[in-house]
Amino acid sequence: MKNPRIIGQSIPRLDAPDKATGRAIYTDDIKLPGMLYGKLLRSPLAHARIKRIDVAKARALPGVKDVIIGADTPQVKYGNWRLVPGSQDELPLAVDKVRFVGDEVAAVAALDPETAERACALIEVEYEELPAIFTVEEAIAEGAPLIHDESPGNVSLVRKIAYGDLDQMFAQAHYVREDTFKVHAVQHAYLEPCACVAQAEEGSRVTLWTSTQVPYIVQCLLASTLGLPENNVRVMKVAVGGGFGGKMELRPWEFCAAFLALRTGRPLKFTLTRSDELAFGRRRHPMSIYSKVAFSKEGKLLAKDFQVLLDGGAYNAMGPTATYLCGTFGNMLYNFPAYRYLGQHVYTNKPPASAMRGFGAPQAAFAAETQMNLAAQELGLDPIDLRLINAMQTGDEIPEVATISSCGFKESLTKVRQISGWDLKRKDKKPGRGLGIGCFSFISGGVFNWFNTKYNFSAAEVKVFEDGTAQLACMACDIGQGPDTVLRQILSAELGVSIEKIRLISMDTAATPKADLGTWGSRVTLMNGNAVIQAAGKIKDMLAPVLFSQFDLNQIHDLAFEDDKVFVRANPKRSMSLAECVYKALKGRRGEPLTARGYYTPRNKGLVSPAFSFGAQVAEVEVDADTGLTKVVKMYTAHDCGVPINKMSVEGQLEGAVQMGLGYTLMENLILDQQGRTLNTTFLDYKMPTAQDMPPGESVDVDTYEPEGPFGAKEAGEGLAIPTAPAIAHAVYEACGYRCKELPITPEKVLRALGKIK
Amino acid sequence: MAMPHFTVHQPKTLEQALDLLSRHRSGVKLLAGGTDLLMKMRQAGLKAEHLVSLNRVEGLRTISYRDEDGLVIGGAARLADVGRHPGVAQHYPALAHACSVMATPQIRNMGTVAGNLVNAAPSADTAAPLLAYGASLVAVERGGRRQIKLQDFFRGPGLSVLEPLEIVEAIRVPAPPARCGSAYERLSARSQVDIAAVGVAGLLNLDLEGRVLRCRLALGAVAPTPVRCLEAEQMLEGQAPDEALLMRAGASCVRSCQPIDDVRASAAFRRAMVQVLAQRVLKRCLALAQGGAS
Structure with a gap:
């Protein structure tokens, strides 16, 4: 299927000039x-x-x-x-x-x-x-003080998944290993408090x-x-x-x-001030993760027992969703017959953790992907080969979740192997240098309705005017990730109206159609995009009669809406401008405005997500064995986000994700004292990487066509934030022999592992 | 925290500045780059009703180098200007390096070397190089003028021997002799835009036989004040600087520091890094000193 030209173009953000020149109103x-x-x-x-x-x-x-x-x-x-x-x-x-x-x-x-x-x-x-509690282990210990009277044991939510014969698989497997991992709290550090x-x-x-x-x-x-x-x-x-x-x-x-x-x-x-945000604001969940996996001799993953304690802080916030999703991220990437997940959301007396780019996946993947690398080493397999043996493919089922309708995971693995020079560099190892891999999959929006809305998950309203312009009203929330541009590209592609002729209203619950659950779970492009397409389709149905009567068309003809024109597909000479068409339709409707609403709620797509993105990332690092400092030399990424609507936006997401992943892995950490007070409440001591810390990168889009997505698109926002930590951790191991199971990778931990400091 | 209201005075001469200081006596602060002062007023509750700006005082931003006089850095000279001054780049590479990597470009464009010293943070990046170069401060007050050796200047975190009504007019740094090499190394979690967790500066001066005539080593961020490593200096002076000796001397620097555990690094890590950086600095100094001799 051939997409309209505007799909996949690199269109600079329509809001960028105002933001870059300081004219935008915050x-x-x-x-x-x-x-x-x-x-x-x-x-x-x-x-x-x-x-x-x-x-x-x-x-x-x-x-x-x-x-x-x-x-x-x-x-x-x-x-x-x-x-x-x-x-x-x-x-x-x-x-x-x-x-x-x-x-x-x-x-x-x-x-x-x-x-x-x-x-x-x-x-x-x-x-x-x-008495206050600051770790999940203390919180679930017998006799621990209760933080909320309603939650005995300080556990506010438990999520279980179980299928397959786990015990039998562990008993008969060629190779079994178990590991525990710990990950820490980091903050979104959005520029606008x-x-x-x-x-x-x-x-x-x-x-x-x-x-x-x-x-x-x-x-x-x-x-x-x-x-x-x-x-x-x-x-x-x-x-x-x-x-x-x-x-x-x-x-x-x-x-x-x-x-x-x-x-x-x-x-x-x-x-709020930046210090308010760092000291009291939401953050990514720290977790304690236990994982046990079984493999056949050939490297086939047979079973996984995955147990996660989420440190939720003082309130639930979005912790329950993270607790659910952690379990789903534990079996989304690889196909294996037996799985058990136990996730517990635990209260502690710390600022509440909540949703943060990846929603449980960066933590789960750090554990699971690091464990894959450990297993590959002991099985004597190349880590990429081990993944190719187990990778999900199009048509595979994530048990009790969904059937994957498009999957470019294996292609991503092959491509990243190629662009990173994986095989050659692993053979010709240079001292102090290493390559590591991490992979991801992510949801394109959630099917779950924990908010219990009675409305559709997304909605869009399109109006067209007799001057050939259009108005798109929706509650989709551009917080910098780009839907104000992408949704106009989608409307432009569907209705043929130039992108600069579309006015957007996206900021007012009283002026936009109900409802929209907002920006999270990488849902906006797919869900709002589909609502926009539906609304545009209804407008086209209102305009079609004008052409059919004007040109006395046989009903079998298809119409095309392109370049601000409407014409007969088989005979483009039979054409009129969109403006003229709207004018005539308005006349025919005796002034009744041309307005249409589109909606989207996933149907028959299971209870997690309508579509899944995949990808693989290789980090190349240098470790200074004297100072313990890790320098990321280059990042290589191959990923499947379906059909990218705006390539420049996807690149921006990738660069931003690498920056966040870098901080998560190597520098950022909210440090609390014994009384639960945050000690690093400025960017001087909360070490977020700057533009000058960014390594160069190389990336490949593995194009698949997602049938559920608008013009074949899937998510590209959060998935990319997942693989960086395990990839860097693996590369650090290859460079110096330190295997990190507890983030972040600080120089001190490296030196301690190398026996250079106590 | 809200910024209190204050009046800024912009004298044209040092005399006027000194008059303003003594007229207001308490509740008055000197303003140079303001990169430390304004943060303290905004976040740490420092109160000052009057700020006397040094930025329009004639001649105070001058930077000059002459072989016979050495380097003179005016009391209001900016870090960035010092870092890219040709005389500094050529003769004082450790100082030039410190001035061009510390903090952020914006802070380097506003902040001054004198302010960096007067603020007396243990981690002040320019302090260790200037200690190694044997710098002095010229302080003026209404009664006169005195010269303070930098090694006698610091009293503790945020504390120095400067009197409340004194102004640092200039920093004087002797011209480095022939066969001399100097270097500065710092470590921080971020590669750029960061405060040093450890900083080491060094200077080696060789005699005609290639022995060490003079050695200076100074540490930042690992003690209540920037400190010299007298033990390592003595180990090297008069000796032929072979690699084993440089390593031993670098290792001995650990005994000159008293680091603490804080959010930026543990004491154990800082101690280990003092050794690593001191050894690197000494090797670099030697290479430069030997290169300069040939």
Whole structure:
């Protein structure tokens, strides 16, 4: 099938010039007349009972307009898993207990930020300190203090998967090994710290501008926590400076802004600082992972026993989804007959972990892929050969999940072997240098409906006008990953209208069709793309009669919508401009506008995802055996994202993913002291790699055509963030002999493993 | 944290600057590049109602090198300007290297060498090279002018012997003799845009027979102040610098440091790196000194 020309082109982001020149408006840029500034008072203790709060002195400070504590609020618990109300464990402001250093206790509204901050310092809170827990092992130990009374053993959620005869497979296997792995917390470090502005109208309506990746989820949860009908809450977003999973829930400042705006009758803004984000913000789950695998003599993977303890921090946040997905990522990449997964989401007294690019997969893959490399070595097989023996292929079934409708995994392995010079470099080994491999697969959006929406998962509304322009309205959330451009490419491809003639509205829950679950799980291109195609198809049906009657066409003719024209496919001379066609259709409809809505919810695609991406990555590193420093020399990537809609966007995703993977593997780490306070709260000491740390890269797109995706597309956002850690870890082993099973790979760990320091 | 309000004064001469300092006495701070000062005011609660800027004081940004006088770095000379000054690049490679890799390009464009020293952070990148080169500071106050050897300057983290009403007018660095090599090595988690977890600077000066006439080694970020490694210096001076001796001397530097465990590195790692970097620095110094002799 031949795709329209605009599919697969490298179109620079339509929003890029405004962002690069500083003209783009972000939430913190919004200033409304009479606007107040909000500040949050946070808990200094990791675990404590609140005995008393006195806000009198704060209230008395000139310039302070309002102070609220938990008792002033409706106290409705919230969380994204509306389907399981028991999992909704968060309150906007703590009522009885605080559960991590940074838990929100009170909020102040004042004329300026300085006064708000001074007022926070005047709030007196008397705490009764409780014993705090900082590791999953302590949390599940017998007699451990309870963080939430409702969750005995501090386990909030358990996910099990089991099929095949595991015991028999382990008993008869040629080779069995078991390993334990640990991974640490890192942060999204989106460039734009969270911010929001709320404005109340007509007493009980509220508009919230917020830096979010899920406007619809924020609308619903904000309404329920305020005790208002959903329709009284309007959520808008302006430009968003990144999210990576860190902005996909209702957050306390969003509630406090709306609540204070309703109480004071004045608009109100909250803006977090970078230090707030690093000290208290969401992060990737640390995990303790046990994995046992069995292989036949030939290297066929027979069974896997995969047990994961997720360190969720003080609240569930998106942890339940990560707990589910970890199990699914454990059997998505390789085909084997027996699998058992036990995932447990554990509370600790740390800032809550949540979704972060890869949603459980970077952790699961670090363990599983490192174990594949260990097994290959002991089986005497090349690590790529071992993967080729076991790789998933098109038509294979991920048991109890789905049948894979397109899979370019084996091609990816072959291609990455080629471009990295794998065979030659492994034969001619240079001291201090090594090559390592890591692989991934990822979902293209989730089928699961834990949010329990009654609407379709995505929706788009297309309007066309008699001047030949179009308007696309959808709630798809561009947080920097590019759907504002990609969705217009898809509409342009389907309707033939030039991309620059499409106005996009994507930022307003009151002006876009319901619903859209937002940006997460790499769902936007596939799910919104399909909704756009459906809406465009309906518009084409409205326009077709104009041509059929104008040219007196036989009903067997096909029409083409290309280059701002509509014409008869078999006889392109029978043609009119799109503008003329819309004009005539409007005349024929006596002025009834040409508007159509499209929707998408996956059907008959199992309960995880409609499509799966695959890929393989090779890292080439140098390790300085004296200093322990690892330098990534080059990254090689071959991946299958179906048909890329915008090649430049896919390249950008790959570069960004390598940067995040590099930080995760080698530098980034949130360091907490014994009281649960974060010690590195600036970019000086939270070591995120900069552009100057980026290694050169080489990549190949393995093109497959995904039948469920728009024009054959699949995800390219999160999967690429998965393979870097195991690839670098393997390369470090090949370079110096240190086998990392506990991230990050620091110079100190390398030197300790080499016996150079104690 | 909110930034308190303050007044900035921009004197044209040192005399005016000194007058402003003594007129306001308390609650006044000197402003050069501001890269440390403003962070302290914004984040660490440092209070100052008056800032006296040195940036328009005539002549204070001058950098000059003459074989007979050595190097003079004005009190407001920028790190980036010092790093790319031809005299510095040619005669003081350790200092040029420190000035061109420390912090970030933006900070190097604003921050000054004098400010880097006066701030007295144990990790100050220019301190170890300047210790190795035997630098002094020229401090002026209303009553007069004094010269302070850099090795006597630091008193502890953030502390120096500079008096509150003194201004660093210049840093003077003697001209390096013939047959001299110097180098600076630093380590940090990020390859660029980072603070040093360990820094080592060295200088070797050979006599006509190729023996070590003078050796200077200095460490950053591994003690409460930048420190010299007297033991290693003494091991080398008067000796023929064979590889085994360089290795032993480099290893002895570990005894000159008192590193701590912190979020940037453990004490054990820092100790090990002092040895590795000192050995590398000495090898490099020797190669340069020998190259210069031929």
